Amino acid sequence: MKGSRRWFLRTVGGAVATFGSALWAQEATSRQRLSPNDKLGIGFIGVGGMGRGHLGWFLAQPDCDVVALCDVDERALAEAKRMCGDRPVAVYKDYRQLLERKDVDAVVIATPDHWHALIAIHAAEAGKDIYCEKPMTHTIEEGRQLVNAVRRYGRVFQLGTQQRAADHFRRAVELVRSANWAKSSCAVAGSATTRTATMCPNNPCPKS
Numbered sequence: 001m002k003g004s005r006r007w008f009l010r011t012v013g014g015a016v017a018t019f020g021s022a023l024w025a026q027e028a029t030s031r032q033r034l035s036p037n038d039k040l041g042i043g044f045i046g047v048g049g050m051g052r053g054h055l056g057w058f059l060a061q062p063d064c065d066v067v068a069l070c071d072v073d074e075r076a077l078a079e080a081k082r083m084c085g086d087r088p089v090a091v092y093k094d095y096r097q098l099l100e101r102k103d104v105d106a107v108v109i110a111t112p113d114h115w116h117a118l119i120a121i122h123a124a125e126a127g128k129d130i131y132c133e134k135p136m137t138h139t140i141e142e143g144r145q146l147v148n149a150v151r152r153y154g155r156v157f158q159l160g161t162q163q164r165a166a167d168h169f170r171r172a173v174e175l176v177r178s179a180n181w182a183k184s185s186c187a188v189a190g191s192a193t194t195r196t197a198t199m200c201p202n203n204p205c206p207k208s
């Protein structure tokens with residue numbers, strides 16, 4: 001089962017999408033029950049804001065072992081290592097060294113955007129499955145090269161676009177598609193930068 005597409009998506013998708021402190025409490029006992037062979041070895045490339053956010057969830061995932069971290073910034077690396085407590089986690093500044101590790105089954109790539117394509121292609125070549133932050137690539141051509149690499153090496157790739165997959169977005173889509181939408185009298189849309197637009201049928205369109 002370990003290494004299968006379904007298992008990866010369930011495990012990695014679950015770790016990234018799961019929010020709940022109960023998992024932290026489960027972790028200590030669950031880790032003892034699973035043998036190392038049952039667990040997915042995870043390597044993190046880029047442990048800034050998003051990378052450390054994901055790291056927290058993966059550390060709480062009972063069937064994952066965080067085995068290696070990589071960042072070019074020593075402070076980010078030190079903070080991520082601190083989060084791992086006394087786990088034997090290796091640290092690197094060069095992601096290629098992390099990719100050489102046989103115990104890394106999958107990587108989380110959370111570097112700045114311009115690194116995504118190259119690191120993900122190298123990860124696929126190294127036989128790793130991949131969770132990569134959005135945007136997947138900078139250009140369409142880079143995207144094509146990455147798709148080709150993932151297919152050529154038979155890897156699983158998941159793109160991190162939480163703001164599209166989260167429950168509240170799915171609920172909004174359901175509402176739009178359902179009959180309930182026709183009865184709605186007002187819609188409020190907001191963005192991550194706090195801009196909010198309210199649109200009611202009898203009001204003029206907002207100028208901005």
Ligand SMILES: NC(=O)c1ccc[n+]([C@@H]2O[C@H](COP(=O)([O-])OP(=O)(O)OC[C@H]3O[C@@H](n4cnc5c(N)ncnc54)[C@H](O)[C@@H]3O)[C@@H](O)[C@H]2O)c1
Nearest residue numbers: 046047048049050071072073076110111112113133160162
């Ligand atoms: N899915 C979402 O909702 C969401 C939200 C915010 C950001 N993002 C994406 O996540 C990615 C990371 O964003 P962030 O806010 O965590 O940025 P950040 O700057 O906080 O973290 C990026 C980290 O990558 C490190 N880094 C840079 N080059 C590297 C390399 N070659 N090898 C290893 N590490 C390297 C940096 O030192 C830094 O610590 C971006 O691509 C961003 O677009 C996604």
